[in-house]
Amino acid sequence: MSATLGAMAAFPAKAETAGLDPYFKELADPSEQGWSRAEADIRRAWSRSGSATMDLLLKRGESALDEGDTDAAIEHFTALTDHAPDFAEGWNGRATAYFMAGLYGPAASDIAHVLKLEPRHWGALAGLGAMLEEMGDEKRALEAYQASFALNPHQQDVKDAIARLDKAHRGTAL
Incomplete structure (x- = not known):
């Protein structure tokens, strides 16, 4: 294992989701005026792994998806899930890429990981x-x-x- 990969493995990444309950409550209320802010705050928390390197892999995977390059997206998200298995957005991104590639079995497996980490x-x-x-x-x-x-x-x-x-x-x- 290279020194870089060893350093990444030493800092497990997990989304910063502590304290989101009030935002989920606002979001679930159809009449709540501030729902879009609550949704944005949740999405922002979900996208932060606590590791700049892992966040960069997430952004690269999302960019590849935006460009329609599912193979590159799968590679980026796989690297992310390998090094940050407790970071739900890595699994979610890869599930999306697999789905877009028509690979439903792997997509379903990754969705199961997402929902285990963030129901x-x-x-x-x-x-x-x-x-x-x-x-x-x-x-x-x-x-x-x-x-x-x-x-x-x-x-x-x-x-x-x-x-x-x-x-x-x-x-x-x-």
């Missing part, structure tokens, strides 16, 4: 819903979307997915 990760739940819906498992997709929406009722795409799947599940009345 309130509405983005991972929404991603799980999208993946399950694409795979044709509408019942479980609806459950995942509903769990995501309960945490963050300000997601229009999730709200639309719930309405679409709920309508399909119930059928159309004559």
